[in-house]
Amino acid sequence: MKNILFVPSSPRGWESYSHRIARRIVDDLKARDPETRVIVRDVARQPLPHVGAAFAAGRAVPAEKQSDADRKALALSDTLVAELFAADVIVIAAPMHNFTIPSSLKAWIDHIVRPGRTFGYSEKGPQGLVTGKKAVLVLARGGAYSQGPMQAFDFQEPYLRAALRFVGITDVEVVYVEGVALGEQALSQALVSAEARADAIVRKLAEPVSEGIRAAA
Ligand SMILES: Cc1cc2nc3c(=O)[nH]c(=O)nc-3n(C[C@H](O)[C@H](O)[C@H](O)COP(=O)(O)O)c2cc1C
Numbered sequence: 001m002k003n004i005l006f007v008p009s010s011p012r013g014w015e016s017y018s019h020r021i022a023r024r025i026v027d028d029l030k031a032r033d034p035e036t037r038v039i040v041r042d043v044a045r046q047p048l049p050h051v052g053a054a055f056a057a058g059r060a061v062p063a064e065k066q067s068d069a070d071r072k073a074l075a076l077s078d079t080l081v082a083e084l085f086a087a088d089v090i091v092i093a094a095p096m097h098n099f100t101i102p103s104s105l106k107a108w109i110d111h112i113v114r115p116g117r118t119f120g121y122s123e124k125g126p127q128g129l130v131t132g133k134k135a136v137l138v139l140a141r142g143g144a145y146s147q148g149p150m151q152a153f154d155f156q157e158p159y160l161r162a163a164l165r166f167v168g169i170t171d172v173e174v175v176y177v178e179g180v181a182l183g184e185q186a187l188s189q190a191l192v193s194a195e196a197r198a199d200a201i202v203r204k205l206a207e208p209v210s211e212g213i214r215a216a217a
Contacts, residue, residue, distance in 0.1 A: 004029060004038045005087035009105035010095045010140070011044045017177040018140035021194045022093035025136060025175075028202040029089070039083050043104040048076065051110045062116060077111040084112050089134045089205060090169065092160065096141040100155040109163050118167040128168020135164055135172045136201055138194070142181030173201045 006026050010016030030036045051059075055077065058070030066074070084090065094101045112118055118130050137160055145154040161172055177194040179186040 002033075002036060003087045003089075004036060005083050005090045006038055006040045006093075007043060007090065007105070007108060008040070008045075008093040009043045009102050009108075010093065011102070011104075012095070013045070016093070016095065016140065017180055017191065017194070018093035018095050018138045021140075021175055021177055021191075021198050022091050022136070022138040024195065025138070025198050025202055026091055028199070029205060032202070032206045039087070041080070041083060041108070043108045044102070047104050048080075048107040048111060050107055051077075059114060077114060080108065080111045081114055081117050084118070084130055084133075084167075087133060089136065090164075091136045091138070093138045094140070094156060094160065096139065096145070096154075096156045099153045100159055113163060113167055126166065128166055128170075130168040133169045133171065134205065135169050136175065136205075137161075137172060138175045138177065138198070140180060141176070141178040144179045144182070146176050146178060173204070175201065 004026055006022065008016070008019045008022060010019050013019065026038055030038060052073075054069060054073035058066060058073040059077075061067075061070050092105070094105055097103075100106075115121075118128070120127050120129055137157065139156055139160075141156070143150055145151055145156070157174060164170075164172060175194050175197045177190050179190050181187075
């Protein structure tokens with residue numbers, strides 16, 4: 001692994017549980033391979049604009065037919081798409097806000113889901129073009145949604161998985177930091193369990209190419 005794209009989205013900065021656990025993953029991966037490069041796209045600290053009329057129009061125009069105005073409207077999106085393609089691993093840290101992701105992260109998704117760039121259409125329907133990537137989602141929630149009666153209210157994990165799958169990213173690991181608002185004991189349990197899961201994911205991501213594949217090569 002060489003390039004990590006780290007996308008924190010909590011407005012709480014270093015106080016954020018999703019940020020803290022995701023940072024642990026990024027730092028541990030870098031410590032295991034110091035040549036790893038990390039691009040940080042902090043959508044809370046440096047919010048992306050909501051997409052506007054010029055973007056919506058320019059997005060549908062094939063590259064060879066774009067006007068200067070289209071290219072200008074798509075310039076930021078082009079940068080974000082390039083960051084996505086350059087990454088081997090995408091680590092997204094997301095708080096749950098009203099059952100889903102923060103609008104700052106939704107703006108990032110609006111910029112990176114691009115026809116002709118990150119997805120296309122074939123006879124079989126839409127096809128993701130961002131292949132060969134791994135993603136890690138660190139999802140912080142006040143309550144518990146991974147199981148139990150609130151599961152149906154979780155529009156955070158299914159949405160993120162669907163958006164990533166749509167652009168071709170299907171290899172997705174998830175860390176829950178959930179129940180953080182359910183008292184001190186629940187919070188410390190949530191952090192211990194998230195750290196253990198984060199460490200297991202780091203070990204998995206840092207594994208060398210499997211011996212079987214190497215022997216066959
Ligand atoms: C605007 C806002 C909306 C929230 N909505 C929910 C929610 O729908 N469900 C929930 O369990 N927690 C909710 N919370 C609590 C956060 O998910 C929780 O504090 C979590 O730790 C935030 O992640 P962070 O620590 O990475 O910032 C909300 C918090 C804020 C600030």
